[in-house]
Amino acid sequence: MARETQSILVVEDEQAIASFVAAYLRKDGFDVRMTASGREALAIVGSEPPSLVVLDLMLPDLDGMEVCRRIREASSLPVLMLTARDDDLDKIAGLEMGADDYLTKPFNPRELVARVRAILRRGGARTRPDAGVLRHGDIVLDAGRRECRVGDREIRLAPKEFDLLWELLDHHGFVLTRDQLLERVWGYTFAGDTRTVDVHVRQLRRKLGEDAPIVTVWGIGYKAAPARDAAG
Numbered sequence: 001m002a003r004e005t006q007s008i009l010v011v012e013d014e015q016a017i018a019s020f021v022a023a024y025l026r027k028d029g030f031d032v033r034m035t036a037s038g039r040e041a042l043a044i045v046g047s048e049p050p051s052l053v054v055l056d057l058m059l060p061d062l063d064g065m066e067v068c069r070r071i072r073e074a075s076s077l078p079v080l081m082l083t084a085r086d087d088d089l090d091k092i093a094g095l096e097m098g099a100d101d102y103l104t105k106p107f108n109p110r111e112l113v114a115r116v117r118a119i120l121r122r123g124g125a126r127t128r129p130d131a132g133v134l135r136h137g138d139i140v141l142d143a144g145r146r147e148c149r150v151g152d153r154e155i156r157l158a159p160k161e162f163d164l165l166w167e168l169l170d171h172h173g174f175v176l177t178r179d180q181l182l183e184r185v186w187g188y189t190f191a192g193d194t195r196t197v198d199v200h201v202r203q204l205r206r207k208l209g210e211d212a213p214i215v216t217v218w219g220i221g222y223k224a225a226p227a228r229d230a231a232g
């Protein structure tokens with residue numbers, strides 16, 4: 001039975017990188033379309049949406065973050081962001097704008113293909129916990145609504161931030177390594193860039209503020225601290 005060909009839109013103004021990425025994706029059976037322009041990317045996404053977008057952060061017209069934000073306003077189309085090594089980690093707030101993952105240049109094209117496959121396998125922005133409510137002290141995660149509340153405050157979390165917090169709270173008291181978190185939350189079955197985990201933890205701490213129950217276990221990973229009792 002023929003599998004429907006999945007299409008990837010590569011948005012990158014560096015011709016050499018774009019061609020290189022396209023060649024690897026095509027070799028892996030994807031249909032690839034390329035553009036160097038953020039505006040054109042939005043037009044293509046609007047008229048003929050691909051299965052996934054590989055999006056460079058630095059583009060000559062609209063930057064990748066803005067393109068990602070606009071894609072997210074309209075759809076849950078998966079986005080893999082490309083960043084340069086010297087981009088500040090905080091600039092990778094593209095993740096917060098809803099990118100599913102990011103890869104730092106220079107990267108191994110096989111890793112890019114593997115990540116594209118992983119994102120598509122888990123259904124893009126759709127994520128694993130899709131029902132149930134998890135309570136941890138003042139924090140309430142509602143998987144059906146994808147909502148996070150701390151007391152009566154609603155905290156807006158990006159999809160992967162939500163999943164990461166869920167995974168940590170669901171195993172509170174246990175240390176999870178960065179690799180375990182990459183596998184469980186991002187679906188990687190190979191060694192990925194563990195900075196992805198650190199960036200998301202940083203965002204969670206910023207959003208949850210002093211209520212963030214995430215403890216860094218030096219040299220190993222992260223764990224959720226036990227819930228504080230309302231009385232304590």
Ligand code: CA
Nearest residue numbers: 013056058059
């Ligand atoms: Ca660029």
